[in-house]
Amino acid sequence: MxxxxxxxxxxxxxxxxxxxxxxxxxxxxxxxxxxxxxxxxxxxxxxxxxxxxxxxxxxxxxxxxxxxxxxxxxxxxxxxxxxxxxxxxxxxxxxxxxxxxxxxxxxxxxxxxxxxxxVPQGLGWRYQPNAHGTRPCSCCIQRGTPAAGRDRRRYPYDPPRPTKPQLMAKLQVAQTAEEIIDVLWDLGARSRGDAEKLAYLVDHPDEEVREVLYEVLSSYRGQLARDLRVKLSESIPTHQ
CATH class of the missing domain: 3.20.170 (ADP-ribosylation fold)
Known part of the structure; x- marks a missing residue:
């Protein structure tokens, strides 16, 4: 198949x-x-x-x-x-x-x-393949599996993912909704704690930022993450 x-x-x-x-x-x-x-x-x-x-x-x-x-x-x-x-x-x-x-x-x-x-919303290119760089993620080429080294060399589009401190620093300086969304998806694929550091985005004026935050918080642990999702659901039409 x-x-x-x-x-x-x-x-x-x-x-x-x-x-x-x-x-x-x-x-x-x-x-x-x-x-x-x-x-x-x-x-x-x-x-x-x-x-x-x-x-x-x-x-x-x-x-x-x-x-x-x-x-x-x-x-x-x-x-x-x-x-x-x-x-x-x-x-x-x-x-x-x-x-x-x-x-x-x-x-x-x-x-x-x-x-x-x-799926992370910042993956890939816009307008044409060479207009922008690609987003990092190597989770589908697992180390230790057959031909993993060859595949990593063949597909140089997946550099090492940024650390959580690097992502939080990037989030602090993000200016546009798209920049915020890109960081949020990367954060959702990593640590499962510190939801309080994302709480300020619950009232973000951009609906798509709130919708992505709602999805990303589903991978976070703790009561605060659940409470934030409840609050977000009240301001996102598709979740009401």
């Missing part, structure tokens, strides 16, 4: 698990990306898609038959019509997989949806 990843607004997560994914992407079906050894490259389209889909995006992991025909190619080139397994191989083999995409020319059934997961 071929492993693919589709991005959708977080608010659609329950519906996707219940009903699958409709084929609506640019008349070509369901937009997907190959699941690669690099977490960053797998989710490289997050920043770009957030320009067109405001709010928090979630990753839908799906499995389809290896021999099913799909479209694959760089976003600014004519796609190839190949099997799903071959499409993944093409993306894995190119020197720079950024900008590649796969389209499944039909709806994805609920049985083909494996899970829906949260």
């Amino acid at each position: 071929a492993g693919l990843m589709h991005l959708t607004p977080q608010r659609n997560a329950a519906r996707v698990l219940r009903s699958g994914v409709a084929a609506r992407s640019r008349g070509r079906g369901v937009y997907c990306m190959a699941v690669l050894p690099s977490f960053t490259l797998t989710h490289q389209w997050v920043r770009e898609l957030r320009r067109w889909h405001p709010g928090v995006l979630a990753a839908v992991h799906i499995k389809i038959p290896d021999d099913e025909m799909v479209l694959v190619g760089h976003y600014n080139a004519e796609p190839q019509h190949v099997t799903a397994a071959r499409a993944i191989g093409i993306i894995r083999d190119v020197a720079d997989p950024r900008g590649y995409e796969i389209f499944v020319p039909r709806a994805i059934t609920p049985a083909e949806v494996r899970h829906v997961r949260q």
Whole structure:
């Protein structure tokens, strides 16, 4: 079975698990990306898609038959019509997989949806692959697994993640909502304490900052984190 990843607004997560994914992407079906050894490259389209889909995006992991025909190619080139397994191989083999995409020319059934997961909202590029650097995350290339060293050398897009003190320092100087959101997702993937240091963002004027904070606090421990989520739910329309 071929492993693919589709991005959708977080608010659609329950519906996707219940009903699958409709084929609506640019008349070509369901937009997907190959699941690669690099977490960053797998989710490289997050920043770009957030320009067109405001709010928090979630990753839908799906499995389809290896021999099913799909479209694959760089976003600014004519796609190839190949099997799903071959499409993944093409993306894995190119020197720079950024900008590649796969389209499944039909709806994805609920049985083909494996899970829906949260994903850091600062991953990837915007406008074009070379316009911005990629976000760091190496959690999908585990040390000690077969070929892990080779994969880390092959995918230089995943530098070491910043420490929590570095992230808190970055949060203190963050000026825009996007900068705050990027740091919040990185914090949510690390330490599970010190929710009080994020409490000042509960009343942030940007709704997306509050929505991301609500999601990130779900990974924090303690009564304060739960209380902050209750307060946030009262100001986020999708959680009311």
